[in-house]
Amino acid sequence: MKVSIPAIAALALIAGAATAQEIRPEVKARQGQFQTLSINLGILGGMARGDVAYDAVRAEAAARSIAGVSMVDIAALFPEGTDAMSIEGTRAEPAIWDNLPDVLTKWQAGRAPGGAGEAAAAKGPQDIGAALGGLAGACKACHDAYRTPN
Amino acid sequence: MRRAVRVGAAAAVALGAALWCASAPATAPAPFAGPPGDAAQGARIFLASGCGSCHATPGQDDPLRLGGGMAFATPFGTFRAPNISPGSEGIAGWSVADLARAVREGVSPDGRHYYPAFPYASYRAMTDGDLADLYAYLLSLPPDPAPDLGHDLAFPFTIRRGIGLWKRAFVHEGWVMAEAADPEVNRGAYLANALAHCGECHTPRNAAGELDRGAWMAGAPNPAGRGRIPALTPDALGWSASDIAFYLETGLTPAYDSAGGHMVAVIANFAQLPEADRRAVAAYIKALPPR
Incomplete structure (x- = not known):
């Protein structure tokens, strides 16, 4: 088979473009972290609402996961150039990089409700419901200022 | 020509007077009867x-x-x-x-x-x-x-x-939906419209700022800037009544994402109301006519 040089060059260009579009590991990591939070909040929420039967072991595992994620230091997951104006596939407001200390403070503020969630999970659905409000409040505090609208 | 100017001036004065009267606020507060509030x-x-x-x-x-x-x-x-x-x-x-x-x-x-x-x-x-x-x-x-x-x-x-x-x-009387058979829906309509004024943001407006009553709660541009205020009509919002009530209590969407924008303030208020109020609003939202 004969392959022309221009065809190879074109293929190389396409491959290069594909590499450039690849999502950086820091972005993947932070998005995975938010997904982990969301999935575990979903487990607790389902029990709080009575959609799923209360199961202390599952509830505590979910709450522990949320508290665990909240302990991660996210500073390393927000490198320069990974805001919504610079790359596709993120809703990270450029304002994050103007106010990194505030972002980190707001993230750390989620640790107390994370701990409260663990305590509530052991008690029952009613307590979980009350704790979810606190957790959601911590999420909102950051999303209001630092996530682009849908 | 002079006559035309005179007629024009008279018409302008008459129009001005009519607009002045039409724009006047009611002069005295309507008498307010009823027991003292709680x-x-x-x-x-x-x-x-x-x-x-x-x-x-x-x-x-x-x-x-x-x-x-x-x-x-x-x-x-x-x-x-x-x-x-x-x-x-x-x-x-x-x-x-x-x-x-x-x-x-x-x-x-x-x-x-x-x-x-x-x-x-x-x-x-x-x-x-x-x-x-x-x-x-x-x-x-x-x-x-x-x-x-x-x-x-x-x-x-x-x-x-x-x-x-x-x-x-x-400014129109009432709101788009007629009295429903279900009292919970009517209670929700009162809460959502007369009190929580959801339609002020969730219903689109024309250039004069009038709410488009043909598109009640059908979503609108965000008056505070970027993005859109979401539609609440059943064709656009796939949430169950339980999803809506839970969202109004916790600020968590069915995907367990958190509420944003002005809804944060609305939820901070609704979280303090009795569960029955949140359920009534949810029942009304579910009863909205599709767009």
Whole structure:
């Protein structure tokens, strides 16, 4: 088979473009972290609402996961150039990089409700419901200022 | 030619006089009959109506310090929420009839129109009983000395008499959905429309700022800037009634994402209301006609 040089060059260009579009590991990591939070909040929420039967072991595992994620230091997951104006596939407001200390403070503020969630999970659905409000409040505090609208 | 000018001038004077009369606020507050309000019930009306979300002093944590001052940037200019605490800069000396006229008709005790940034077009359906309760509650809150900051508007929106014409043309009785068979839906319609004024953001407006009643709760551009206020009509919102009630309590969507924008304030209020109120709003949202 004969392959022309221009065809190879074109293929190389396409491959290069594909590499450039690849999502950086820091972005993947932070998005995975938010997904982990969301999935575990979903487990607790389902029990709080009575959609799923209360199961202390599952509830505590979910709450522990949320508290665990909240302990991660996210500073390393927000490198320069990974805001919504610079790359596709993120809703990270450029304002994050103007106010990194505030972002980190707001993230750390989620640790107390994370701990409260663990305590509530052991008690029952009613307590979980009350704790979810606190957790959601911590999420909102950051999303209001630092996530682009849908 | 001279005659034409005279006729034209006379017509202009007549038109001016007609506009002046048409734009005038009602001269006296309507008599307000009914028993004195209950402050504890008024707290619920206050929360459901979101009074504090606009009138609380910004930059501090007390949601019951109603010194005003929050700024709202709009295409007409910047509006600033006034002080509605029971102090001398607020509603000290107001009667319940004064409050009723302000909240339902958008007219101040000294007879001036309020701008419709104050959602009286929604509050106009508030019952006498709820108003009396709200009045009792507002008077029970601490007075705040913050002075009124006024608005920064572009001409011709600086002419308050213009609001009188706007009200005549665009403020309508009632809301889109007819009385439903289910009392919970009707209770939800009252909560969502007369109190929580959901339609003020979730219903699109025309260039004159009139709500498009053919697209009730069908979503609209965000008046505060980027993005859109989501549609709540059943064709667009796939949430169950339980999803909606849970969202209004916790701020968590069915995907367990968190609420954003002005809904954060709405949820902070609704989380404090009885579960039955959140369920009623959810029942009404589910009963909305599709777009």
